[in-house]
Amino acid sequence: GFRMSIPSTPSNITQEQALLRVKQLRDTRWIDRQTRAVFVDFTLYNPSDDTLAIVKLSAEFPTSGGVLTRAYLRQLRAQQLWLRAEGTAHVVLETFLLLFILGYAGSEVRLMYRMGLTAYFGRFWGVYDWINFLLFFVSYGFRYHALALAGGLPFPPTEGTFVNYEPPAFYVVQWKNLMAINAFVTWIKIFKYLESVPFLSHLLKVFYTALPDTVGFLAATIAIFVGFTLSHFLAYGDDIYAYRTLAASFVTLYRQLLGDFDVQSMEDSNRVLGPAFFVLWTLVSTILLLNIFIAIVIDSYEKVRQQVDRVTFAAFVRESALPPLQEVYKKIQKLTGDDDDEEEDEEE
Numbered sequence: 001g002f003r004m005s006i007p008s009t010p011s012n013i014t015q016e017q018a019l020l021r022v023k024q025l026r027d028t029r030w031i032d033r034q035t036r037a038v039f040v041d042f043t044l045y046n047p048s049d050d051t052l053a054i055v056k057l058s059a060e061f062p063t064s065g066g067v068l069t070r071a072y073l074r075q076l077r078a079q080q081l082w083l084r085a086e087g088t089a090h091v092v093l094e095t096f097l098l099l100f101i102l103g104y105a106g107s108e109v110r111l112m113y114r115m116g117l118t119a120y121f122g123r124f125w126g127v128y129d130w131i132n133f134l135l136f137f138v139s140y141g142f143r144y145h146a147l148a149l150a151g152g153l154p155f156p157p158t159e160g161t162f163v164n165y166e167p168p169a170f171y172v173v174q175w176k177n178l179m180a181i182n183a184f185v186t187w188i189k190i191f192k193y194l195e196s197v198p199f200l201s202h203l204l205k206v207f208y209t210a211l212p213d214t215v216g217f218l219a220a221t222i223a224i225f226v227g228f229t230l231s232h233f234l235a236y237g238d239d240i241y242a243y244r245t246l247a248a249s250f251v252t253l254y255r256q257l258l259g260d261f262d263v264q265s266m267e268d269s270n271r272v273l274g275p276a277f278f279v280l281w282t283l284v285s286t287i288l289l290l291n292i293f294i295a296i297v298i299d300s301y302e303k304v305r306q307q308v309d310r311v312t313f314a315a316f317v318r319e320s321a322l323p324p325l326q327e328v329y330k331k332i333q334k335l336t337g338d339d340d341d342e343e344e345d346e347e348e
Contacts, residue, residue: 002030005162036061043165045156050078054169074169081150081168091147098140105133124208125192132185139178146171202304210300217296221289228253228281235277239269257285 004025006018025031031038040057056072083091108129112120120126149168157163195201229250236243242252242262255261266274 004030041162041164041166043163045078052076052078052081052165052169054165056166074166074173076169076172078155080172081146081165082155083147094140094143098136101133101136108133125189128185128189128192132182132189135178135182135185139175139182142171142175142178146175205304206297206301209303210296213296213300214293217289217293224284224289225250225253228277228284232277232281235273236266236269240265253281253285256281 004021006021037058037060042055044053044055045051046053052075054074054076058070058072060068060070062068079090108126112126146168149171150165153163153165153168155163155165191204195204229246232243232253233246233249237245237249241248242265243249261278263275263278266278268274
């Protein structure tokens with residue numbers, strides 16, 4: 001492709017030069033019938049907030065005519081690419097966290113060696129732990145790769161030159177995305193350690209018992225969802241913005257499950273199918289599917305209740321947590337009593 005750099009120094013002379021170059025591009029028909037896309041890249045920096053905004057504007061010219069415009073924005077802190085005092089401290093702490101994760105992974109490897117691969121990965125938490133580790137390792141691979149790419153780029157750039165910070169910024173954004181997913185994955189692991197608490201293990205057993213039926217239920221739900229998505233897209237896609245694409249139709253139907261629906265626009269678009277589809281979707285999703293899911297949970301709860309006796313929180317405190325505290329109290333009382341006896345002997 002062809003590339004043109006436009007001066008960006010904040011001065012009146014530079015603005016005149018930039019306008020002159022744009023005028024030259026227009027006069028020489030830089031955009032003609034053979035042009036399929038034009039990209040405008042620029043970077044903004046806010047010194048007070050140490051924030052970079054990497055912007056890409058695109059205009060595509062399809063053969064059918066018209067222009068498809070898009071805007072991409074990646075916003076990040078400059079210290080995430082170039083280490084300074086605070087950024088260096090963050091990297092040091094992140095390195096300590098990574099070393100801790102490596103140690104934890106090593107302990108899981110030893111456990112895997114003792115149990116065997118089949119037994120280890122036959123457990124749910126065995127697979128879950130390694131998914132967690134993999135997300136950590138890949139995300140930090142993105143993190144350090146972004147630092148390596150940014151190390152070869154000048155910041156701030158020299159006057160009158162454009163430096164493309166998009167590659168390192170891309171990996172920083174992917175690092176953040178993976179860490180956001182992994183934060184949820186990591187916190188779910190708290191249930192792994194709550195299994196030893198009796199009154200909570202009962203709830204976890206209900207979840208495990210309901211899981212197979214829930215997977216089948218989700219498969220049937222997705223099939224129904226896709227069917228209604230196609231029907232709504234074909235019925236309203238040309239008239240209602242919320243159903244303009246299959247993805248938008250899917251999201252709109254999901255929002256209807258939460259009570260956010262616009263029946264009037266559906267009726268205005270199609271007086272017959274509008275009310276009919278709305279009533280049918282409401283009956284199937286809210287009345288049928290929701291009640292089936294509730295029935296699955298209740299059935300699993302009854303199965304677990306018949307297998308084990310439920311331990312309440314009060315019983316757990318009374319039988320497990322309270323006795324050790326009572327023992328500690330007796331020892332303290334005994335020590336206090338011995339000290340009092342010694343004081344009485346000294347007085348005599």
